Amino acid sequence: MKENFVYNPFSGVLHEDLEQVVIPRIDIPLIENKIANAHSLAIEFIGKQGRGKTTHLRYLQKRMPQYPIFNLQGKFAVSKIMNHPSDTVFIDSIHHLSLLDRITLFKHKKTVIYTTHWSRKLECIFSKKKHYAINFKGIDTSLLQQILNKRLALASNSQVSEDDLFSEKQVTLLIKKFGDDYRGIINHLYEQY
Amino acid sequence: MSTDVLSNSIIIHSDPNTNTYTGVLRIQSEENLTIDTIIGNVILEARGRMSSYRNNLLPFIITKKQTIQKNQVYEFPFSFELDYVIDSYKGKNVSFQYKCEAEIHVNEDDLKKLDRSFFTKIGAFLTSDNSIKIASYFDKRNENKQYKITQQSEKLKLKPSLITIVLSVLFIGLTYLSIIKLAEVPYHFSHIFLVLFTIIGVNMILHKSKAKKIGGLFVDIIPNEHGFTSKINTRKPLGLTNPKLHYRVIEKVVDDRGTSTSTYNEQIFKSPVHRLSKTRSQSIDFEFPSIKNVHTLTHGDVSFYWELVLEGEASGISETLICKFEVQQH
Numbered sequence: 001m002k003e004n005f006v007y008n009p010f011s012g013v014l015h016e017d018l019e020q021v022v023i024p025r026i027d028i029p030l031i032e033n034k035i036a037n038a039h040s041l042a043i044e045f046i047g048k049q050g051r052g053k054t055t056h057l058r059y060l061q062k063r064m065p066q067y068p069i070f071n072l073q074g075k076f077a078v079s080k081i082m083n084h085p086s087d088t089v090f091i092d093s094i095h096h097l098s099l100l101d102r103i104t105l106f107k108h109k110k111t112v113i114y115t116t117h118w119s120r121k122l123e124c125i126f127s128k129k130k131h132y133a134i135n136f137k138g139i140d141t142s143l144l145q146q147i148l149n150k151r152l153a154l155a156s157n158s159q160v161s162e163d164d165l166f167s168e169k170q171v172t173l174l175i176k177k178f179g180d181d182y183r184g185i186i187n188h189l190y191e192q193y
Numbered sequence: 194m195s196t197d198v199l200s201n202s203i204i205i206h207s208d209p210n211t212n213t214y215t216g217v218l219r220i221q222s223e224e225n226l227t228i229d230t231i232i233g234n235v236i237l238e239a240r241g242r243m244s245s246y247r248n249n250l251l252p253f254i255i256t257k258k259q260t261i262q263k264n265q266v267y268e269f270p271f272s273f274e275l276d277y278v279i280d281s282y283k284g285k286n287v288s289f290q291y292k293c294e295a296e297i298h299v300n301e302d303d304l305k306k307l308d309r310s311f312f313t314k315i316g317a318f319l320t321s322d323n324s325i326k327i328a329s330y331f332d333k334r335n336e337n338k339q340y341k342i343t344q345q346s347e348k349l350k351l352k353p354s355l356i357t358i359v360l361s362v363l364f365i366g367l368t369y370l371s372i373i374k375l376a377e378v379p380y381h382f383s384h385i386f387l388v389l390f391t392i393i394g395v396n397m398i399l400h401k402s403k404a405k406k407i408g409g410l411f412v413d414i415i416p417n418e419h420g421f422t423s424k425i426n427t428r429k430p431l432g433l434t435n436p437k438l439h440y441r442v443i444e445k446v447v448d449d450r451g452t453s454t455s456t457y458n459e460q461i462f463k464s465p466v467h468r469l470s471k472t473r474s475q476s477i478d479f480e481f482p483s484i485k486n487v488h489t490l491t492h493g494d495v496s497f498y499w500e501l502v503l504e505g506e507a508s509g510i511s512e513t514l515i516c517k518f519e520v521q522q523h
Contacts, residue, residue, distance in 0.1 A: 006330055007238070007288060012245035012450055014238070054451045073449055093452045115452050183451060190242055 009155035010190040022059045042124045043113040047136030050183025053115040054092050061090045072096035139180040145171040205331035212276040218269045218295050222261045227300035231255040234294045241287030243448045243494045280334045280486040285459040286446040287495050294328040338522050340481045342416040347516035349410040365392050407432035414518050420480040433505025436469040440501045442487050447494040488522035
């Protein structure tokens, strides 16, 4: 690891540090408003792996801690979610639930905000739930530059010099190599640092 | 009013032979302040190619009800005992670090004297509950800790051979194509499943047949003065040519950030390789590695595991048998 950092700046971000690192690329106030006023709604964060869906889900849930977040891995009993008293739930990786469980969830919870690789619109229609999708694709050079430099600053044990920061040219090269695969970029930089 | 009212630092000293840590919190203020309490906390941070997390391990009181006169330096010593299973560690895909945090609760009557928009150079920051937090990372390790093994008996299990799988896929694939051509049977989508099941079935049979030929192998792992002895027990002579034995330590990190999961296995130690004879029972001595703090452990998405690896050839193909074993550190 490079010497002027307390930890690798491209390691996983602590829950406590999310606001210091994340620059949302979605309209957070709009989504918060939809969640607050929804009668029956599914908000879908959809996109390929490594595009920032989970990070944005966690960021949003941190701003609304009164609603629980469930990080699904492998087989997961939907009863754990159904038995939670909250009518609004955040679900990471909803594909770990079976089709039947997803429909049950959509029918019984007022608002479900979830991440997925594939659209669940049909299941929402079947469950008579309004569906609002946010597509995570594409990447903004300036935004990525800011995010990477924020990570450097947070992990640094002293003031980060101009030379240490990512330039626009460096970021452009990263995007040329990895496209909009943000996770791929972070994993690559983890190796460098 | 100055924008840098309160400056502070924490210094931690550790005794490498014990679990006792001493520290000093230094404070200097540009205003007279009343401090209600200063609370210390020891935190474990696990960061890496994974969902990083922190565990609050040990809260303690550093001091209560202090009046700070402006422009004077105050020192508050403290100490704590930290006997946690994990030591500081910097690996390929994960690091474990320890942090001592001091939370300074300034009396509410003096809060207006502090500039709430300013982040001090040392890294203190104002939390939403109006306390000021500062932190310092420190190294946690105890040089007196040694690896320890309790006697255990494990079975060496044959790993599926990639070469066998590839050869079987080629053989079955070519056989299928030949049959199709000779019998002039038209291709059909369902044939894929037939071929797939055949490949799986053949590989299972081959695997069982190889395991039988090599022989049931058990290993007793017995502690000795500098490490351990691996005593291989077999009912018949080893069914492998050029058998070799070594052990390795693996750092395993599961990255479940996002909607898919990846696993990173990094070999962080490999012992010297010992050649074996083909006799029924034989013992090999191994020493413990010089690297510390990688005993058998699972903590969140991180695990360290130790495994014995027996390699050799059967019917000209390289085969590998593996068993995991437990190692503690005290």
